Amino acid sequence: MSKRWMTLLGVFALASAASAQTWIWYPGDYEIWLGNRMNNNRTERGAFFPPFWKTDSHFVTVEFSKQLDLAQPEEIEIAAEGKYNVKFDGKLQFGMPDKFTLPAGKHSLNIKVWNQSTPPSIYVKGRSVNSDGTWKVTNEDKEWIDESGKASDTSATEYALAGYWDFNDINTPPSKVSPLRYEPMSYVSVEDKTADGGRLYDFGKETFGRIVLKDIVGHGTVNIYYGESPEEALDLDHCETLDKIRFSADDVRDLATNVSVRNSGDYTLDNTKAFRYVYVAPESGVKVGDVAMLYEYAPVEYRGSFRCSDPELNRIWDVGAYTMHLTTREFFIDGIKRDRWVWSGDAVQSYLMNYYLFFDSPTVKRTTRLLRGKDPVTAHINTIMDYTLYWFNGIYDYYLYTGDKDFVKELYPRMQSLMEYVLGRTNKDGMLEGMTGDWVFVDWADFPMSKQGALSFEQVLFCKSLETMKLCADIVGDTADAGRYGKLASELRGKLIPTFWDESRQALVHNVENGRKSDQVNKFANMFAINYGFFDAPTTKSVMENVMLNPSVPAITTPYMRFYELESLCSQGMQEQVLGEMKDYWGGMLREGATSFWEKYVPTDSGSQHLAMYGRPYGKSLCHAWGASPVYLLGKYYLGVIPVKPGYEEFSITPVLGGLKWMEGSVPTPDGDISVYMNDREIRIKATEGKGYLNVRSGKLPKSSYGKFEKTGDNSYRLFIDTHDEITVKYKHI
């Protein structure tokens, strides 16, 4: 399956490269606009369902500018989406010129665009003068003149570098580009349910797209009920999504959106939906000849791969990758049926899985921009305290995996204003407590868990966020900020143990509430502290035993938090145990018939219990991005590929079979790949960029086709790699 995408346009992957000329806009504004369109596609039983958090919008007036130094005159073509003007050397030109001849020499070119509906954007094409990411943009040029006509010399205009994707066609402005692709697909089986034409169509697996009604005869309404399960599609009163399409002599009307088109006998729905099963129930008077679908997908490339000796694990990886693909759309979304929104806590996991699957940085950047939105900050991201903190941490990961400093520089002002909001909500100890309007989420836990007072979990995330702020302040060269955030981070980190540590239980307790340290121990804060390296080695070891591997500590029942739980086990070398857990937990979903991974899975549930959530019989999402974590775990902790310096400038490869007989796979890097094959005697690796280390556990010194291993500990050996040829290693399994 993975190969088919390789041949498609790598649209998303290419987008980070500057091209000769492209449509440009204020950075982040296209994402905010596109995000509104995407988030607002969510429906609940035919009702439009926009997010409950603040919906931002693009800047409606934007100025684009470029300083020119031309050896020869040249003519440029100009296009804009919006009403615009062109100012050359400070002089406004008549009308909205679509061509302009630039004389040789040093000149300034400014184009100002107003557009209420869609992001103001321009396209300029000349021999050497072309719109691209080097143009400067501002929403506030502050260029007044005095009585004599002299322009202000004290302007405080703040310029940013233009945003762009890969919209390179002058005739297709950004709002008209469809970033997704479509492919016709058919159902695999159909079942008559009523005598008058009610039929249940099964498309064979979880999918997403537009239903196509074919060969319609007669007049009346066709009701369409969607299900991720047959139970849901057939439960007309409780299925989460539905459509009603009315066929008249002349037109077809979508009764949910009130949009009509001419009746041509076939009808493709405008709205997309997630489903495996579709129950189509026409009113008497109208007959549906056939049903099909138009599969909608993002044209991303499957760059990562994984195969091994265990077919079940291969199936887990495949279904995980498919789950990731379904939830990778204009942005990384949480689930495709019920939610269809962008959530920061879900996205930060998608980013990590993406680095081991698509390595599609543009989708990470788009999602990050959309989540942040515009100033002023009036609530946590998605209203959730933890989700604000994950947003910072996602930037840390992005920088580590891509090495892209430009994106950090673009975001830094909005990182600052968001962190100021967070710092404005700390208690007297500098810790975050939920204030009115803050959703303290953590996880959908099946045990009582207080959200009051200072939660250790939130402080661990907060500490990492402050460290990320310090890192990014250093990148943008803001030493004052770097010092301030660094100090706040180390102060907070210094308080974690004194505030939350329970010596007798060898754990961070859940929270401190009204000055009282809680008795509750759960895994959340402890596993994050392990993953972030906040504990010293003996403490880590003790927390592993007393919390992570302690059966009396409440179990985690969402793939969301199992992601971090299993990461903490892998990071401590427990790949063999984690392999078993993956086969139990994700294998358990497969045995329940999953074709994509779920929002939540409680192994002890049975039958339709698996479908229910939020007090609704089909409220649970059966295709949820956070369900796909094996894609990440297998790449990072089995193939063992990790960037050590930003952007894989330096990497480490620590392959671990974890009980498998053999495995092979590939991990994408910014401009290359690292491929790994391993069995119990041989390792073959190839990295097409960067340099790094291969770490091998072996009973004796391994032999390599390139260079020599050095011993780094008992049964531990390391090989420095500075070649882009394949390296073969023979080793002795211990």
Add this chain to the structure above:
Amino acid sequence: MSKRWMTLLGVFALASAASAQTWIWYPGDYEIWLGNRMNNNRTERGAFFPPFWKTDSHFVTVEFSKQLDLAQPEEIEIAAEGKYNVKFDGKLQFGMPDKFTLPAGKHSLNIKVWNQSTPPSIYVKGRSVNSDGTWKVTNEDKEWIDESGKASDTSATEYALAGYWDFNDINTPPSKVSPLRYEPMSYVSVEDKTADGGRLYDFGKETFGRIVLKDIVGHGTVNIYYGESPEEALDLDHCETLDKIRFSADDVRDLATNVSVRNSGDYTLDNTKAFRYVYVAPESGVKVGDVAMLYEYAPVEYRGSFRCSDPELNRIWDVGAYTMHLTTREFFIDGIKRDRWVWSGDAVQSYLMNYYLFFDSPTVKRTTRLLRGKDPVTAHINTIMDYTLYWFNGIYDYYLYTGDKDFVKELYPRMQSLMEYVLGRTNKDGMLEGMTGDWVFVDWADFPMSKQGALSFEQVLFCKSLETMKLCADIVGDTADAGRYGKLASELRGKLIPTFWDESRQALVHNVENGRKSDQVNKFANMFAINYGFFDAPTTKSVMENVMLNPSVPAITTPYMRFYELESLCSQGMQEQVLGEMKDYWGGMLREGATSFWEKYVPTDSGSQHLAMYGRPYGKSLCHAWGASPVYLLGKYYLGVIPVKPGYEEFSITPVLGGLKWMEGSVPTPDGDISVYMNDREIRIKATEGKGYLNVRSGKLPKSSYGKFEKTGDNSYRLFIDTHDEITVKYKHI
């Protein structure tokens, strides 16, 4: 002239009254949207010319809600501008219902609308349930649910009361309403300028609207050059505004906007322009049969009036009123030719003139909302420090004249955030100095004036702004804020004399720069301190002599600052001198041929010098709102009508002839009028609402048809008025 408007729809004046059902939106959002349309109508020689400050936009997703308590079921009609949903008692309804039956009892109704292009708005019509200003709105409902489906009980949603105008037709949503009116008008003379059809049309006076080209024959471009003077219309290379319309066989194309319509032989331009003269120059191949115009105006009512024994003063009042009418459009704008933007310093004078002419509160409110825009505050209003301060002071005036506390409550959160911005830009002494990006304007002065350091003028305005914040904090019941702002105001006021007073010159000096008190004395800070009552009586007297009446202090040459200068003279009883100055200055403009009052007038200029400004030969605006101040001065200091308590609950009438033989006129109050007639023996007054005092200067006790005068000083008498009948007073002129 004034009467003709009386018969038109009083659309603007009626808007503050809640009606049975009307289109509603997030307060201020319609204004911001409409303001963008209006500001962006500005052009410079055929180029689109949007403001250089931040252009805000409406909230794109808004929820409207209403708690219901119905004795009986009722059906409501629902319309929305945007994509919407309807939630009844927390349950989303299918699609976008245009009818819904509400059962009896207590219920909640929520309608959520998304619209990127125009403000989300709704219209609900039922028997008792109707959309109006009592509905609550929010852009951020923060209503998440937990895993069980339970809604959050810690939401921090901030609701506002819905905004509305008088858009009461369900079939005409807000974005489709034209708030202006049109009337065909003709030129008064025409002159052939070229053999091939170039003609100069004179419309007799300054006017505004759309040119109509009639009986077009042939194909080619018709060039249209506008002038406030014939020199400008005929100077093809330098006139400030122009249009180019191309007639082809099939269509007519506006070459500035690239909009085409079918060629029917006649063509009305889409763009409005200001002009008295229009030079129409067709290319060879096309002939223009005739030219006319469609006058565009706001349907405001001339409620104030003034007539007196001096025909020149009557003409000054008439031209002032016409200048106000031309600049009163969707909002109060500065000038109608070049600028066509909303400027806070100009608007605050329009407000005051408006209270003596139209008393059109909705236009004051719209303008105030638009100027404030949205958070975050990233610059001063219009980028000008003084203009931010005037914005606060305009709210003080609004409250004094109208008594409208609801508007103060609506604005208060944005007053706070703007004042926080201002307070974030003070120096160590708590004074405002221009920081990078701040335009410190003061006035277009013809003498060198430093804008560096702390200007006394800015601190006087700042002090008044802080006092306004205190007043408004008291109105909304925020005692903490009231205390804080009150303290800041009194501290700053206490520093004015120590910092800026020059004892030898008996004046506030211009500024303190690098710790050094300036030598310069000008009128700006001194006259504002007089007008705000910041000086004690002896100081006021001394400043009048040593600054305001001192010929060695530089003269003011804009009507803008003459407004405050003459107010300070009037406030000290110098109406006779001010009458002379009005006849000299505004009469001077009339003698130069003015049919509306100018942006600037330097009596010593001659000929085309009067037209030039900003380094451009026709850069000066010959119709500028701030030119109309006699309308204000004559109402407030000659008819002498002043509100003493907010909204004219208590008023004072102090008529002063100032050298006139007689005068009569009317001053509007929120729901009535105060009319005054005076000659040198008799005064007649009638107030149709409120109560107050008539103050008369008289050689002996005046006799009244109602009640008795009390003596209040030498030759000063006061009559308490608590009747709505006309009162006649006989008095002895001193």
